[in-house]
Amino acid sequence: MATIIDGKSLAQKLRSEIKEEVYHYLNSGERPPHLAAILVGDDGASKTYVASKERDCDFVGFDSTVHRLPSDITENELLKLIESINSNEDIDGLIVQLPLPKHINSSVVTDSINPEIDVDGFHTINVGRLTKNEDTYISATPFGVIKMLEEYGIETKGKHCVVIGRSNIVGRPMSILMSRGGYPGESTVTICHRYTENLKSHTYVADIVIVAVGIPHFLKGDMVKEGAVVIDVGITRVDSDNNKGYKLVGDADFDSLLDKSSAITPVPGGVGPMTRYGLLYNTLKSYKRKLNL
Numbered sequence: 001m002a003t004i005i006d007g008k009s010l011a012q013k014l015r016s017e018i019k020e021e022v023y024h025y026l027n028s029g030e031r032p033p034h035l036a037a038i039l040v041g042d043d044g045a046s047k048t049y050v051a052s053k054e055r056d057c058d059f060v061g062f063d064s065t066v067h068r069l070p071s072d073i074t075e076n077e078l079l080k081l082i083e084s085i086n087s088n089e090d091i092d093g094l095i096v097q098l099p100l101p102k103h104i105n106s107s108v109v110t111d112s113i114n115p116e117i118d119v120d121g122f123h124t125i126n127v128g129r130l131t132k133n134e135d136t137y138i139s140a141t142p143f144g145v146i147k148m149l150e151e152y153g154i155e156t157k158g159k160h161c162v163v164i165g166r167s168n169i170v171g172r173p174m175s176i177l178m179s180r181g182g183y184p185g186e187s188t189v190t191i192c193h194r195y196t197e198n199l200k201s202h203t204y205v206a207d208i209v210i211v212a213v214g215i216p217h218f219l220k221g222d223m224v225k226e227g228a229v230v231i232d233v234g235i236t237r238v239d240s241d242n243n244k245g246y247k248l249v250g251d252a253d254f255d256s257l258l259d260k261s262s263a264i265t266p267v268p269g270g271v272g273p274m275t276r277y278g279l280l281y282n283t284l285k286s287y288k289r290k291l292n293l
């Protein structure tokens, strides 16, 4: 029976530590940290994510500002807003919730954010710093996964880690972090994706499998070896007759993996809460850097 990695409790503990730290700064007369978020359009999942980020800021004592923009806003108008936030000394973090409408180039937008307040870590400069193992903002989800592995003392050195998915937000940075020097890291990493032939031949030899493909129950128990560690990054909304009208389903088939793996993250309550913690961590990091704390 696997250890169930309790991201929810861990994130709660870590969030409370941030709250205490902020309380201490406020008592010393400093201003609160401030996160700004831009939400374009009315995608249901994005609205939910941004609302959780606001609640999280509130909990730890950060100020937050959300700019809600219509989906037909032009790229130029969006860039102008980002420019004005970039030059606001009192804002420590700026995120633009993705995905953006098709007529807006996400890459141009993320690269227009001042890298020093790019707490999502999506700017090309911050991705470059990550690949060089330099100090940077590690994107919230990969950061949350690394923190989980660390807090649960999961051995990574010399282990074979298979990352399924090569997205800029999760798979790619995850693979870089797992192979970097230091702990967690020093793993031998394989990245698998939609064109990988015989996926099971890779996952079956992995000590750690990180799955981020957005396909419910994609990774099954018969695809991993006995004792593997399974990190499930997937969060897909599927229709449900509960009061929300949907439920969240992971990329890992939890039931068939539970007996086979040595540790596994559940959905919900695994990586998701740790991602939310990652954003708070990065915002606090920017704040402390700005104020020399």
Ligand code: GUN
Binding pocket: 095, 096, 097, 098, 099, 120, 140, 141, 169
């Ligand atoms: N969309 C999905 N994940 C993320 C994230 O971590 N940050 C932003 N800004 N948008 C996202």
